[in-house]
Amino acid sequence: MSGRVRPRTARRAAERAADRRLEKRERARAAEEGGSAANPTYVTSGSQVEARATSLPCPNCGGHCRVLDHTAEAIAGRSLRVLRVECARCAWRGETFVAVVQPS
Numbered sequence: 001m002s003g004r005v006r007p008r009t010a011r012r013a014a015e016r017a018a019d020r021r022l023e024k025r026e027r028a029r030a031a032e033e034g035g036s037a038a039n040p041t042y043v044t045s046g047s048q049v050e051a052r053a054t055s056l057p058c059p060n061c062g063g064h065c066r067v068l069d070h071t072a073e074a075i076a077g078r079s080l081r082v083l084r085v086e087c088a089r090c091a092w093r094g095e096t097f098v099a100v101v102q103p104s
């Protein structure tokens with residue numbers, strides 16, 4: 001039957017579409033709070049860093065993320081906490097950027 005889409009081809013097309021959707025969401029996430037070094041989320045104490053990072057939803061499915069790794073890095077002249085996070089629901093992995101600012 002000509003014109004019929006074979007299952008494997010359809011599956012690959014669906015995977016590519018899902019990849020494109022995820023890329024779009026990850027680009028959008030970079031502009032969101034905590035999604036990039038230029039756009040960190042702010043806390044007033046180091047003890048709040050991990051709680052804040054896990055409060056931000058997964059950009060892929062909106063699920064809860066857990067912290068895999070937590071490092072302090074100097075990026076663009078300021079000290080940021082960079083947390084590698086993984087979604088507990090869909091296993092998406094990414095980085096969340098947190099800046100600690102002392103209240104004045």
Ligand SMILES: [Zn+2]
Nearest residue numbers: 058061087090
């Ligand atoms: Zn997820």
